[in-house]
Amino acid sequence: MQPTSLVCNGELIRFFRGEKHLTQAELAERCDCTERLIRKAEQDGQCSVSSIRTIAAALSTDGRQLSVEDLTSYPLEMAQRYTQALYTCQEKLVDSLSDMLDRDVLFRVNGDPAVIPFAGDYRGTSEVREGFRRFFSIMQVPEEEDFSKTHQYFSRGLEVHMWGDSWIHPRGMQLESPMKLSNYFRFRNGKLVWFEDQFDVSRAEHLLRASSPASTESNPE
Numbered sequence: 632m633q634p635t636s637l638v639c640n641g642e643l644i645r646f647f648r649g650e651k652h653l654t655q656a657e658l659a660e661r662c663d664c665t666e667r668l669i670r671k672a673e674q675d676g677q678c679s680v681s682s683i684r685t686i687a688a689a690l691s692t693d694g695r696q697l698s699v700e701d702l703t704s705y706p707l708e709m710a711q712r713y714t715q716a717l718y719t720c721q722e723k724l725v726d727s728l729s730d731m732l733d734r735d736v737l738f739r740v741n742g743d744p745a746v747i748p749f750a751g752d753y754r755g756t757s758e759v760r761e762g763f764r765r766f767f768s769i770m771q772v773p774e775e776e777d778f779s780k781t782h783q784y785f786s787r788g789l790e791v792h793m794w795g796d797s798w799i800h801p802r803g804m805q806l807e808s809p810m811k812l813s814n815y816f817r818f819r820n821g822k823l824v825w826f827e828d829q830f831d832v833s834r835a836e837h838l839l840r841a842s843s844p845a846s847t848e849s850n851p852e
Contacts, residue, residue, distance in 0.1 A: 635680060637703045641673040644702055646788050647690040648673075661689040672702075700821035707784055709823060710791040710816045718778050722767045725760040732756055733822035740766075740828045746836045769839070771802045781809070791816040797830075801842035810834065 648658050655673070659666040662685045672678050672686060680699055687697040709731050713724075720727040738759045742750030749766040753759045782795035793816070796809035810830055817825035 633680075636677050637680060637683060637699065638677050639672040639675060639683060639702055640705055641675040643704075643706075643788065644669075644673050644686065644690070647697065650788075651690060651692075658686070658689060662686055698820050701789060701819065704789075704818060704821035706789055706791050706816065706818045707786040709818065710784060710786075710793055710814070713816070713823070713826075714778060714782055714793065714814075718772055718776065721772060722763055724763050725756055728823075729756070731821075731823055732759070733819070733824045736823055736826065738762055738826045738828070741830065742832045742835060747832070747839060769802060769842075770799050773798045773800065773805070789818045791818075801838050804838065804842045806838075 648655070653661070655669045656666050659669045662669070662682075664682060664685065668678065668682060669686070672683070678686075683699045683702055687699055687702050690702075691697045712731070713728060716724045716727045725732065735755055736759060738753040740747075740750045740753075740762065744750045748769060749762055751762070753762040776798050778795075778797075781797070782793055785792045792813065794811075794813040797812050798806055798809050800806045812828070812830040814829070815825070815827040816823060
């Protein structure tokens with residue numbers, strides 16, 4: 632049975648109302664509801680699905696149609712959940728996040744696939760799963776890394792930017808200094824639809840070349 636009421640993400644509603652330069656009273660008028668209902672929604676209150684749908688329609692634009700799922704989702708928390716899964720679930724990341732991944736999600740990892748085997752575009756959960764299999768076949772998460780202290784997040788509507796330091800390294804080659812990276816997340820209808828992983832491509836290529844068996848054989852200690 633579908634729920635008849637849901638908890639709103641008040642921060643998102645305030646953000647989209649601000650984008651349209653509407654006061655709470657003006658939004659209430661567009662929704663044909665009370666200003667009290669708008670205040671309740673913006674205070675993370677529980678509202679009827681029909682009311683949230685009306686608010687979503689009033690806050691939509693020609694280029695962006697908002698949904699009930701949008702206004703009851705938490706993009707920042709989902710982005711943080713992705714990072715946690717990367718470190719704790721690793722190869723099983725896609726399975727652990729299956730409820731928040733759009734079936735046509737696009738993952739883009741920067742770099743030349745000829746040098747960085749896990750670089751490229753991955754469309755859909757099956758391809759994304761293969762991408763992480765490639766990644767963790769050659770990359771290793773350090774034990775006891777506290778990633779919560781090295782990653783920062785900034786959310787803007789349904790988009791989240793993450794940046795920070797990563798100590799994930801090629802297998803058998805620990806880093807002397809962290810890799811700088813940034814991630815971009817875009818959500819729609821309560822699901823992750825676009826993810827982009829950016830990092831120091833030149834350094835990554837150097838590390839992977841140095842860690843390859845061919846490099847080890849040609850440069851014996």
